[in-house]
Amino acid sequence: MRIYTLVDDDDLETLLNDVANKYGYDFTEYSKASMKRRVNRLCTLDKFASFAELRYRVLNNDSYFARFVEEVTVNVTEMFRDxxxxxxxxxxxxxxxxxxxxxxxxxxxxxxxxxxxxxxxxxxxxxxxxxxxxxxxxxxxxxxxxxxxxxxxxxxxxxxxxxxxxxxxxxxxxxxxxxxxxxxxxxxxxxxxxxxxxxxxxxxxxxxxxxxxxxxxxxxxxxxxxxxxxxxxxxxxxxxxxxxxxxxxxxxxxxxxxxxxxxxxxxxxxxxxx
Amino acid sequence: MEENEMRRVDLVVIGGSAGSFTVLLEILPKIRTDIDFAIVVVLHRKNNFTTSIADVFDQKCALPVLECEDKDRIEKGKIYFAPADYHLLIEKDSCFSLDYSEKVNFSRPAIDITFKNAADVYQSKLVGILLSGANADGAEGLAYIKQKSGTTIVQDPESAEIATMPNEALKLCKPDFIANVGEIADLINQF
The missing domain is CATH 3.40.50.150 (Vaccinia Virus protein VP39)
Structure with a gap:
């Protein structure tokens, strides 16, 4: 069995720079380890076959970009935690x-x-x-x-x-x-x-x-x-x-x-x- | 793999679940104090422990044992535990990042997350060890470590209190070593 990670470090850098330029959301100083995992997780969830496909969708579809922001940022929280x-x-x-x-x-x-x-x-x-x-x-x-x-x-x-x-x-x-x-x-x-x-x-x-x-x-x-x-x-x-x-x-x-x-x-x- | 083929190791990452606590109590105090790498432990546990698990081990080990905080720098010769209820990631510049995202394999911390991320960062200089447990977390991560040319060790299912986790790993990859508890400590000390 081979385990694929679609998005590597260079891809991630490309994508985050694209997103900052196009949308003004700057994720380039987010934790790289976390971002890479979140973006790869999104690729699995939304069944992208390649990095190019993900990149195209994020940059050419505003409503998909909203989903991108929602999924790469972590929104898990609870009441009275700790x-x-x-x-x-x-x-x-x-x-x-x-x-x-x-x-x-x-x-x-x-x-x-x-x-x-x-x-x-x-x-x-x-x-x-x-x-x-x-x-x-x-x-x-x-x-x-x-x-x-x-x-x-x-x-x-x-x-x-x-x-x-x-x-x-x-x-x-x-x-x-x-x-x-x-x-x-x-x-x-x-x-x-x-x-x-x-x-x-x-x-x-x-x-x-x-x-x-x-x-x-x-x-x-x-x-x-x-x-x-x-x-x-x-x-x-x-x-x-x-x-x-x-x-x-x-x-x-x-x-x-x-x-x-x-x-x-x-x-x-x-x-x-x- | 013969001893003279042993590669340089920068990090040993150990994953464990049910039945692993006692295994770690046997292994970690036996680690020699002059190791040239760090050890990171991802152990499933309930998050309502009042005392930190790192404190428990710190009293029994010659090496310093710490619970990771966000952006702590990883230093060789130290043993780090993933904190309860956070996933543990490692950055390229060798510091930790914590993550409170969704559970993976019903677990937080999830062993798969740390194994895969560490394999990306350390490649062949990583050793992954998977111990006793009742679910499949860690199996895919261990296979990924192997794929990235790291060294892989699985606790012998015969010696594991709960063999599910080692067995799941053996389904996905052929590890470099299948070892009982005593052998695992010896292997770590040889790196």
Whole structure:
């Protein structure tokens, strides 16, 4: 048996340069290993016979390009992922935000919105939702549609409910959604303080100043160079004494932010000190 | 393959699932401390372990054992574990990238993903070892390592607690070695 990978390193470089030129979406500083796997996975899913065929389709069919963006970026997420992280957010960070008259939170790379609803629940339980806004952004307009709707498969809810309880949830999780056959729809009050918008971390600039920025399991798909650029963007978008929260295996260590930011315990949360 | 034919090795990647934990407890403490390569372990496990699996092994091994973080540089003489609930990739400049995409073979981390990606990066300088397990993850990846001229080792199904994973690999390729637990440690020490 021979195992084929349709797209090699040179092909990938060609394609990503083409895409940047034609569409203005620059994936050239994404993790090469991850991109290569995602593009080859797409070739298998959509049954391309050659790299040339994939390249032609991506460059000559706008709606296929939308699918390309959706499939090469990773949109897997869940509610209250990492119980320790959410417990720290609930017990230590959110109460600190309460001192502000307006709370502004940026959720960068929100994907299908599960973390936005998790955050909203925390704000409601801390009685801070009325003065908070969650700016939830993603590169991909299609996932934002899902995020706006807040409708998720019912079979995932049991796990989310368990995560919620493990991270210190204080009420009945089912108060937050209405179940309907195969889906659960999260209630409107959670959505009232959310603004969904497309934002590309590679090319778009800072658009506000926040007291908390969450960007979890997004930077892992970027190379080091791009990670540094995004850290600059976050730094420019964070108020003094604001917080930056990353995924459980991501770090600002080795970036120039490190000496101005203080880590909160063992969690991947840092506070901007100057 | 005779010892004098052994190629230079930059990375040993080990995949395991059910029944592999105890095998690793036997193998990893026996690895000599002056190895000229790094070892990466992709082990299926539940992600609700409170203690990190790397800490467990670090206490038993002479070599430092670490859990990978994103963009950590791979250094020879160290043993790295893929973190629970992430796929593990390796970049051309020898650093790790983590990936939280869909499960593959019902698994995250998936052995196939790391095996195939490492084979692309290290080619003939890679050794792939597949241990005990109850599913087919790793079989295709091991065949790909062989196709890319890497060295392949499969735990002898007779010696495996659950033989499904070694057997699936043997269906797809003829590995360079079929070895029991003691032999696997010896083989690693010869590279």
């Amino acid at each position: 119980q320790h992280f959410y417990k720290t957010l609930r017990d230590e960070i959110i109460p600190q935000l309460g001192v502000h008259s307006h709370i502004k939170i940026w959720l960068a790379g929100c994907s299908t919105g599960e973390e936005a609803y998790s955050l909203s629940i925390l704000l409601h339980e801390a009685n801070l939702a009325h003065k908070a806004i969650i700016y939830a952004t993603d590169i991909n307009p299609r996932v934002l549609e899902t995020a706006r709707n807040g409708i998720y498969p019912i079979h995932l809810i049991r796990g989310y409910s368990q995560n919620y309880i493990n991270s210190g949830g204080i009420t009945d999780f089912s108060d937050y959604y209405t179940a309907n056959y195969d889906y659960a729809r999260f209630v409107d009050k959670l959505r009232e303080h959310m603004i969904f918008a497309t934002h590309n971390l590679v090319s778009d600039s800072s658009f506000n100043e926040f007291q908390l920025i969450l960007c979890r399991n997004v930077l892992i798909y970027f190379d080091k160079n791009l990670q540094d650029k995004v850290f600059n963007l976050f730094d420019a978008s964070l108020e003094n004494l604001g917080y930056l929260a990353l995924g459980s295996k991501e770090t600002i260590k080795f970036s120039h932010l490190e000496r101005r930011y203080q880590q909160i315990g063992k969690e991947k949360i840092w506070r901007k000190m100057k």
